[in-house]
Amino acid sequence: xxxxxxxxxxxxxxxxxxxxxxxxxxxxxxxxxxxxxxxxxxxxxxxxxxxxxxxxxxxxxxxxxxxxxxxxxxxxxxxxxxxxxxxxxxxxxxxxxxxxxxxxxxxxxxxxxxxxxxxxxxxxxxxxxxxxxxxxxxxxxxxxxxxxxxxxxxxxxxxxxxxxxxxxxxxxxxxxxxxxxxxxxxxxxxxxxxxxxxxxxxxxxxxxxxxxxxxxxxxxxxxxxxxxxxxxxxxxxxxxxxxxxxxxxxxxxxxxxxxxxxxxxxxxxxxxxxxxxxxxxxxxxxxxxxxxxxxxxxxxxxxxxxxxxxxxxxxxxxxxxxxxxxxxxxxxxxxxxxxxxxxx
Amino acid sequence: xxxxxxxxxxxxxxxxxxxxxxxxxxxxxxxxxxxxxxxxxxxxxxxxxxxxxxxxxxxxxxxxxxxxxxxxxxxxxxxxxxxxxxxxxxxxxxxxxxxxxxxxxxxxxxxxxxxxxxxxxxxxxxxxxxxx
Amino acid sequence: xxxxxxxxxxxxxxxxxxxxxxxxxxxxxxxxxxxxxxxxxxxxxxxxxxxxxxxxxxxxxxxxxxxxxxxxxxxxxxxxxxxxxxxxxxxxxxxxxxxxxxxxxxxxxxxxxxxxxxxxxxxxxxxxxxxxxxxxxxxxxxxxxxxxxxxxxxxxxxxxxxxxxxxxxxxxxxxxxxxxxxxxxxxxxxxxxxxxxxxxxxxxxxxxxxxxxxxxxxxxxxxxxxxxxxxxxxxxxxxxxxxxxxxxxxxxxxxxxxxxxxxxxxxxxxxxxxxxxxxxxxxxxxxxxxxxxxxxxxxxxxxxxxxxxxxxxxxxxxxxxxxxxxxxxxxxxxx
Numbered sequence: 001x002x003x004x005x006x007x008x009x010x011x012x013x014x015x016x017x018x019x020x021x022x023x024x025x026x027x028x029x030x031x032x033x034x035x036x037x038x039x040x041x042x043x044x045x046x047x048x049x050x051x052x053x054x055x056x057x058x059x060x061x062x063x064x065x066x067x068x069x070x071x072x073x074x075x076x077x078x079x080x081x082x083x084x085x086x087x088x089x090x091x092x093x094x095x096x097x098x099x100x101x102x103x104x105x106x107x108x109x110x111x112x113x114x115x116x117x118x119x120x121x122x123x124x125x126x127x128x129x130x131x132x133x134x135x136x137x138x139x140x141x142x143x144x145x146x147x148x149x150x151x152x153x154x155x156x157x158x159x160x161x162x163x164x165x166x167x168x169x170x171x172x173x174x175x176x177x178x179x180x181x182x183x184x185x186x187x188x189x190x191x192x193x194x195x196x197x198x199x200x201x202x203x204x205x206x207x208x209x210x211x212x213x214x215x216x217x218x219x220x221x222x223x224x225x226x227x228x229x230x231x232x233x234x235x236x237x238x239x240x241x242x243x244x245x246x247x248x249x250x251x252x253x254x255x256x257x258x259x260x261x262x263x264x265x266x267x268x269x270x271x272x273x274x275x276x277x278x279x280x281x282x283x284x285x286x287x288x289x290x291x292x293x294x295x296x297x298x299x300x301x302x303x304x305x306x307x308x309x310x311x312x313x314x315x316x317x318x319x320x321x322x323x324x325x326x327x328x329x330x331x332x333x334x335x336x337x338x339x340x341x342x343x344x
Numbered sequence: 345x346x347x348x349x350x351x352x353x354x355x356x357x358x359x360x361x362x363x364x365x366x367x368x369x370x371x372x373x374x375x376x377x378x379x380x381x382x383x384x385x386x387x388x389x390x391x392x393x394x395x396x397x398x399x400x401x402x403x404x405x406x407x408x409x410x411x412x413x414x415x416x417x418x419x420x421x422x423x424x425x426x427x428x429x430x431x432x433x434x435x436x437x438x439x440x441x442x443x444x445x446x447x448x449x450x451x452x453x454x455x456x457x458x459x460x461x462x463x464x465x466x467x468x469x470x471x472x473x474x475x476x
Numbered sequence: 477x478x479x480x481x482x483x484x485x486x487x488x489x490x491x492x493x494x495x496x497x498x499x500x501x502x503x504x505x506x507x508x509x510x511x512x513x514x515x516x517x518x519x520x521x522x523x524x525x526x527x528x529x530x531x532x533x534x535x536x537x538x539x540x541x542x543x544x545x546x547x548x549x550x551x552x553x554x555x556x557x558x559x560x561x562x563x564x565x566x567x568x569x570x571x572x573x574x575x576x577x578x579x580x581x582x583x584x585x586x587x588x589x590x591x592x593x594x595x596x597x598x599x600x601x602x603x604x605x606x607x608x609x610x611x612x613x614x615x616x617x618x619x620x621x622x623x624x625x626x627x628x629x630x631x632x633x634x635x636x637x638x639x640x641x642x643x644x645x646x647x648x649x650x651x652x653x654x655x656x657x658x659x660x661x662x663x664x665x666x667x668x669x670x671x672x673x674x675x676x677x678x679x680x681x682x683x684x685x686x687x688x689x690x691x692x693x694x695x696x697x698x699x700x701x702x703x704x705x706x707x708x709x710x711x712x713x714x715x716x717x718x719x720x721x722x723x724x725x726x727x728x729x730x731x732x733x734x735x736x737x738x739x740x741x742x743x744x745x746x747x748x749x750x751x752x753x754x755x756x757x758x759x760x761x762x763x764x765x766x767x768x769x770x771x772x773x774x775x776x777x778x779x780x781x782x783x784x785x786x787x788x789x790x791x792x793x794x795x796x797x798x799x800x801x802x803x804x805x806x807x808x809x810x811x
Contacts, residue, residue: 062711063681063707065708100582143582144582147604185681185686186681186682188682191648218680219679220678221645226648247538247543254645258645410589428600435595
């Protein structure tokens with residue numbers, strides 16, 4: 001993959017992939033809005049308070065929100081992602097090219113219109129400009145499949161790599177780096193962005209001797225989710241007691257099981273529907289799924305987001321803090337167990 | 345492996361210095377493949393090919409397999425093979441061996457270890473790779 | 477619908493050639509802000525004012541509309557259809573092992589080893605058909621691989637039909653399913669049967685969402701009064717600016733924080749106008765849990781009134797599109 005970077009060294013990247021093993025935990029939910037990012041931020045905060053050498057990544061590259069909770073100064077009045085990162089102590093920013101798109105070369109075109117008449121493009125990215133008698137490329141729809149380049153008799157198309165987003169590293173006030181990715185709008189390549197993000201996180205982890213990567217995953221079960229869970233060591237599911245959330249988490253669990261990755265579940269907003277909550281816990285227990293912990297609805301929770309602080313820190317609620325600490329401890333122990341297996 | 349068959353080994357390498365080149369465990373995106381032909385336990389020829397897949401946007405594993413298969417390679421000594429690469433290597437009937445547990449090993453050292461039967465044969469993917 | 481028939485009914489063509497019914501997209505950027513809640517209740521509210529409604533669930537990774545409407549996909553009345561993509565099938569009688577298909581595959585999904593027939597790594601294939609077109613020996617035939625399913629639930633409610641797309645777990649090509657759904661929903665035969673089409677979108681601002689926004693006459697974003705809601709909505713608004721499509725937004729769970737008024741002012745712009753707010757409400761939660769649209773709840777509660785107010789504004793906005801329709805001819809004939 002073609003990474004244009006300001007200060008990247010190819011050697012380090014190579015070494016890290018060869019010899020460095022980082023324990024990776026991804027937080028996903030299937031359904032959005034169940035508290036994934038809030039919970040990830042708090043787990044990161046609690047692990048850092050326990051002096052664990054962690055690194056954190058926001059793999060929700062279509063709606064990256066984790067950086068908002070780790071912004072050193074209150075910049076709620078300017079919530080533009082890039083601006084948040086600029087205000088924080090940004091250490092590293094790079095543009096990523098993970099896809100290719102067609103470009104039209106007007107000088108070569110003989111206006112034969114074969115590209116339209118013979119439907120070169122399977123992705124509906126070509127249309128005809130009746131005035132200029134030339135094709136128009138819809139760059140969002142274009143997949144870079146090279147059909148137009150290969151089939152055009154006058155060779156009027158070429159395929160070029162294009163920018164697909166940016167990946168930024170900041171050092172948070174809590175002593176760990178946060179790697180944050182953001183795709184260009186309308187992008188189709190968020191899966192590859194996630195893969196790239198993970199590579200960068202792994203390089204930095206190795207440089208700084210950090211061996212625990214906590215990743216906030218995207219919603220859904222599509223391409224970016226697959227990229228965020230491929231090859232990780234543990235998955236944390238966040239869900240809530242509603243039928244929709246249960247439906248979505250079951251779809252996500254079916255994938256994680258097919259990947260053979262161990263996982264545990266956090267039930268958020270459990271008192272939203274207590275009847276459903278007990279049904280849910282019974283269902284998970286019967287399936288043999290591990291329940292890592294649960295949280296009640298807290299009316300001050302949204303204010304933590306407004307104040308741009310991890311929930312566990314903002315609420316100053318002993319019970320909630322202890323629950324996060326207990327979950328963080330469980331995750332850390334999974335890393336220890338994993339290490340033993342590797343070493344033996 | 346039959347005795348009469350020529351063994352043609354590809355070693356993912358970091359440079360173009362032939363047997364002296366440093367080997368890498370990365371398969372799909374290594375810059376160079378050093379290709380070593382063995383006959384009767386002796387090195388017959390050494391050549392190098394550039395790995396075009398190292399710059400590919402996606403599907404680097406299968407593309408790398410395709411290019412070494414085109415060279416007639418039947419054995420590979422690497423380290424980590426992703427699921428796509430492992431699948432393609434099997435289809436191409438290329439035997440996977442891997443890694444020498446020594447940092448900064450050279451191609452020559454790997455070939456030596458291979459000849460002494462010190463390398464383990466691998467039958468399935470050993471790294472999660474990038475499925476998509 | 478097969479891959480090839482989908483091609484012929486190109487989305488852009490359908491949209492250009494029709495004038496009716498209006499298509500409303502419900503989106504928002506952030507997950508869990510209440511997109512599906514708004515889309516389903518909006519659909520039911522329209523049926524209550526005697527409109528025939530088609531609700532299209534384009535959140536294909538996690539379709540939830542049927543759950544919020546208390547329906548199941550495993551029902552005799554539900555018709556389901558696989559959604560397939562093209563994959564190459566190599567005809568060994570014609571293939572001369574020339575390797576041209578392998579070289580032309582941008583995904584490197586085709587392998588062709590010396591003296592061997594080509595083979596396909598199925599999950600890498602995007603269905604672009606380039607291999608079939610460039611094969612000089614006509615040795616590649618069209619095969620199919622299922623990547624999802626679409627379900628049609630007629631009369632999910634009185635006057636409401638539901639079209640749901642679902643991506644098969646472990647598959648990645650969600651955009652293809654979205655395209656298939658929009659393509660079907662915008663065929664003249666389908667459009668003829670309805671007074672309004674409502675599309676529920678996935679979270680995010682990626683190409684699935686872009687396709688939906690492009691196909692719509694009116695875009696409604698649902699967000700919540702937190703920096704997360706604001707940030708993700710801003711990405712949608714930027715996207716709308718790129719494709720030059722004005723929109724409206726709803727602030728859901730408006731009393732979750734005390735930022736609502738501030739946010740309403742800040743978000744309103746030339747590209748988006750404020751439609752109204754919906755408060756956090758216990759009754760909504762109860763109905764949600766039961767799979768019942770809250771607009772059908774006979775009780776009166778503030779959030780329902782707030783929603784109905786929004787609904788009446790939406791009705792007023794789409795009325796001109798409605799009235800422009802020639803009464804005897806719903807679809808403009810293509811030239």
